[in-house]
Amino acid sequence: MLDLRWRSIQTQRNSLAALHSACEKAGYTFTQTDTPGGDCTLYSLNSLTAPSYLDEIQNAPCITIIGGPHATACYHELTDIADYVIVGEGEYTLPLLLHALETNSPVPPGVATKNGYTPATTSVYLNAYPCFTKMKGYIEITRGCPYQCGYCQTPSLFGREMRHRSVDAIAECLQYVHDLRFVTPNALAYGSTDKTPRYEKIELLLKTLTADTKKHAYFGTFPGEVRPEYITEHALELILKYSSGNKIHFGAQSGSDHILQKIHRGHTVSDIYHALDLCKQYDIVPIVDLIVGLPGESESDQKETVTLAKDIIRQGKVHAHLFLPLPGTRFSHETSGHIFPETNKVFGSLALAKKLTGSWNRKAP
């Protein structure tokens, strides 16, 4: 039996939970480690933290396997660093690769090595794998996103068709957790096959999960945010009825219609203000994501985002980021734009007042 280790990386805990349960099902388990070792050490890398681990992987005294969003986007560069690079989803491919290593068989599709790469031919059927077992994580209800925001890795990583875990498969996680938090590109798209919300499916999910009153479901908030145009009376009534807490977290990204169009967000500034109005009406606190320094953003575009931030904090909080060009996205070759002095000043004072959080003034490591 292979001695398998999983390199502990805080941001990748959910990947650990999901892949551990998939491997467990195939008869493989691994222990967590802070240094590479054993027969084989596994890494899940995102594009922000990946640079900190590349030397370690290259010099590891064991077989190394890497996966995650960064490995998927940059596999052709990483085959010089790791022995095996999993491209795309790991639940199906990783157990096959471990079996190939154990039996000295050919590398399966979906794994890149120095010798080449054959893409996987299928995507993962979520119901075939538990979200997690004893190694707990968040409950992933949906993968894939039909939108094409220029800065986002999700569509290239998981595809543009949404795949939802069934209510019954999600309910299996209930035995492991009390607080239910959901991973999804857009919680209010649960059950939908296009861009139309399916409230009856959301209600069935929430009703089932909260039937045991000891469980707390946090729907529409971290880590599974929503899009502003999905915030409707019906959606907020469901959240008030079934979800714990009084917050909703949505991505607005910019206060400029010109920028929203340029990044292909698929909603307008007026959708954002409508969502804020509804939150006020239903006494729900909005937490709103904004991005500054987006490609093509002028000083006047950024001023509109600052104005939006000032409006948001009257009833909620802002989570602001500096745009970072991530590999595998349409904006991968762009550079982070300028943060204008007025933005620094306003965001700085909102941060001091604890109304704004996020890495808006920090470049990637």
Ligand code: SF4
């Ligand atoms: S930012 Fe959200 S809505 Fe846009 S492509 Fe990514 S996951 Fe989809």
